[in-house]
Amino acid sequence: MSDANEPAGPGGAAPDEIDTAVWTLLRLSRMIERAQTELTVPQYRVLRLVGAGEESSARVAERLSVRRPTLTAAADGLVASGYLAREPDPSDRRVVRLCLTPSGGEVLDRTNAALRERLGEVLSGLPAPDRLFALLGEVGDALDARRAAREAESMAGRR
Numbered sequence: 001m002s003d004a005n006e007p008a009g010p011g012g013a014a015p016d017e018i019d020t021a022v023w024t025l026l027r028l029s030r031m032i033e034r035a036q037t038e039l040t041v042p043q044y045r046v047l048r049l050v051g052a053g054e055e056s057s058a059r060v061a062e063r064l065s066v067r068r069p070t071l072t073a074a075a076d077g078l079v080a081s082g083y084l085a086r087e088p089d090p091s092d093r094r095v096v097r098l099c100l101t102p103s104g105g106e107v108l109d110r111t112n113a114a115l116r117e118r119l120g121e122v123l124s125g126l127p128a129p130d131r132l133f134a135l136l137g138e139v140g141d142a143l144d145a146r147r148a149a150r151e152a153e154s155m156a157g158r159r
Helices: 015-033 041-051 057-064 068-080 102-123 129-158
Strands: 084-089 092-100
Touching: 015 102, 041 057, 041 068, 041 084, 041 092, 041 102, 057 068, 057 092, 068 084, 092 102
Parallel strands: none
Antiparallel strands: 084 092
16 A cells, blocks of 8 residues: 555555556456457567567567567567568678568457457546547557666667
8 A cells, every 4th residue: 555655656646546647557457468369469579569560570569679589489489370470681691681471460450349249348438538648649659768778878888
């Protein structure tokens, strides 16, 4: 339990409010994981990034915050399923690009639809779900900015 004397968190939120938010996000995450889709959450994350233009294995691994061997294992399964293809980068033979196949695009579309439906079941009872979507978009932007700052620090440290 939180102590009433704890300092306020981000945006002045009380510790109990933050705890409740974290718990709700974890519950929502688990609900999404249990959605009936053809992909596991890790497979979905890989296909989603590759479909959004993240092509190199190294870049996808970095964006997912996993080690390259972990990504290779996930990609192997997706290649075997016909959802991804590996191609050499014409500008650098050392780089392997991951490409979404037509089957991969179809399964990604079906999974997106299933996840939207699953989330819609929960959010349909909210008075203004558009506000939640806007706030979640802002959270996504903040996560992207944080990742970009870490990458910039990492690059500066290599010089």
